[in-house]
Amino acid sequence: MIDKRVYDFDSALDGMTDGATIMSAGFGAAGAPQELLEAVLDRGYRDLVIISNNAGEGERGLIRLLKEKRIAKVVCSFPTSSNSEVTKELYAAGLLELEIVPQGTLSERMRAGGAGIGGFYTPTSVNTPLAEGKEVRTIDGKDYVLEFPLTADFAFIKAREADRWGNLTYNLSARGFGPTMAMAAKATIVQVDRFVELGEIDPEQVITPGIYVDRVMEVEAS
């Protein structure tokens, strides 16, 4: 019987190592897998590379990892949040590498990683510093920048429901980067509000099909 459900963080994080690349879903706090990130913190992993829209928000998850200097690099579109100073301080002190990627390009690069696309031409960032060093190509009279896929060792996702095959639904705008990151990582680990029986999710309403999911764990918001 296929059963992707796990019941503790040690099982959820099986295979985690220092230096791992982790895609962390969430836009601000919505959809952020705070408990999974904090389980990584508790287990002492370091030198992590994080791919996430923001380099943390509030006082949870990524912010805690940043404060404990466990993160070597963040690939993101917008690193700072209004209520956290730690990213600015680490950056100013040269203790944090940042790769800034426009939000749509970030998402599309992860999709490419998950969908087997070797690269794509986007009009976003043409003639800006974020296109420096990148190939620019004129197609039908318009300029585009060549961007390459992003993949990761792990994707951490927060979802609403999961069944034992790993089919997922999300809660409103907490959907965010989850469906894309699930495609792009070697191992996709999901914390969900609740498990449901196989067949309970309408086939037309599955947002992330289980094929993209490796482990699901029921986590109560803490």
Added chain:
Amino acid sequence: MIDKRVYDFDSALDGMTDGATIMSAGFGAAGAPQELLEAVLDRGYRDLVIISNNAGEGERGLIRLLKEKRIAKVVCSFPTSSNSEVTKELYAAGLLELEIVPQGTLSERMRAGGAGIGGFYTPTSVNTPLAEGKEVRTIDGKDYVLEFPLTADFAFIKAREADRWGNLTYNLSARGFGPTMAMAAKATIVQVDRFVELGEIDPEQVITPGIYVDRVMEVEAS
């Protein structure tokens, strides 16, 4: 008040011309907008360019347009259906131009057209005749073919429900190419089983958001 509902085929087909490029959804008969296609037939339009997975199936829609020699070219992955000879006959007689595109590339090219991507590298068709004349590029040691976007004047789609903003749901595997074609055409025309009130479709269950839809018409299966 925004109201994309129309009540007759003349309104649905507003702007149609000879020589128009039409994306026609459907995989075989599932999701095929037969009544919209036949309304085009009835109005005498010709020299049409059709983008569709199949060049017709059964005795309806595209097959009828083919029989009446209204179609100049079909861009598709698989032109012939088991129960129709017309495509073979027209092709053998030199009366039909075919552009064969692998199914996933066909779909991805339409997505690129709808998503503002200028081109993408796909591993599909490398070292095959369908890559002839196309740029091949080695990325991270793997070969990819450069493919360009597909767009159209019209997309014809069959869906289950629509509200007055054009939000759509589909019926099971009739979803098919609908959501992608809706993004890629200048005018997206949808025949639906039934209209619903605005707000009746759960925001999380909208499959094609109305931003991609121009006109919706309730059409009883005929």
Added chain:
Amino acid sequence: MAKLTRKQIAWRVAQDIPEGAYVNLGIGAPEMVVNYLPDDREVIIHSENGLLGMGPTPPPGEENPDLINAGKKPVTLVDGGSISHHTDSFAMIRGGHIDICVLGAFQVSQSGDLANWATLDNSRPPGVGGAMDLAVGAKNVFVITDHCTRDGQPKLLEKCSYPLTGSGVVTRVYSDHALIDVRDNSFIVREIVEDLSEEELREITGAALVFADDCVTLKTPDL
């Protein structure tokens, strides 16, 4: 010198948003535009984190932490609203499906270049968010900005000195002094606030201005 308040600028922008438009409102001043849309006008608000048909701020106590806008503030969905994931949401933007986006600016050039994401100060981490995608993807890019910086430097320039967000993208500027179209490598003044002369506007602008033949007074209610 006569000048508009932020609310008045937002009001003026709102008048230019037609029925049925799909509109993305940037974080900050652009968010205020929604408050001045006429009640009888149906406009569909997009938020790049996956909302289409975004509604007003919920009443206190009814906020849902999983229903937020691009500025990470609690919002609602209107009837007809829908959710998409980030990649699909940016396909909408990049694919040219958003009719109008309204953004703030550090600088705008007469060729429509927009700088609104980074200054020349490298000590702070830069952050671009969705601005580059919106700038290049929306059919019309409206900019809300003060005409000058706080220390009196012009923000409308021949050429931007700050790093660009997008090149040749701005279609119209709504400043606290004027409404200016950006077309054919020129700033074309369509409306100018009361009691401000053409000469005074030229003095606070860092590029040549063309005054439209039908240039009128920029009038707004008191806000």
Added chain:
Amino acid sequence: MAKLTRKQIAWRVAQDIPEGAYVNLGIGAPEMVVNYLPDDREVIIHSENGLLGMGPTPPPGEENPDLINAGKKPVTLVDGGSISHHTDSFAMIRGGHIDICVLGAFQVSQSGDLANWATLDNSRPPGVGGAMDLAVGAKNVFVITDHCTRDGQPKLLEKCSYPLTGSGVVTRVYSDHALIDVRDNSFIVREIVEDLSEEELREITGAALVFADDCVTLKTPDL
């Protein structure tokens, strides 16, 4: 000469599909594989028109014209099944998320090239469907084929003469005479049907064969 029926080949393929695998079964003979999966083995069947968790043919009268497989035949969904649109479905395929796809073949070369979509007859319109995406995207490409054409020509070759579907993609061939891995530019025979000598197999194969040290008899039930 000893040879397997199509059903026996399908049975043999089914034995190699592990619990939990995501599997795409091509149109025709590959579809039969599903009939021989052990009842206690959970395998998730993908159909490229957007089904994941495809179930068996529905009972007569319960067919839904909007629930069909890649072969356009009525099917069902099992509990846990899901629907996606075509672009998402092919993202699954191209992105390497399908563990095994089973395809038919006109020709297979010792370097794993697959030809299964077009012959050299240009009078008929060609059709490729999803075969090229599956060939290049699936982690393992299993081929079900007769060892020879109806007129006795070998289908396992040094080099394909027909237009390719994919290059270097086939991982294993299940013919009516043998089970052959394709690796390091070689056909490696793992199993051979009863009463067929190595020499006889070589004679009907258009490329060199390597017999594995642990090559065994290919046994199936009577089907």
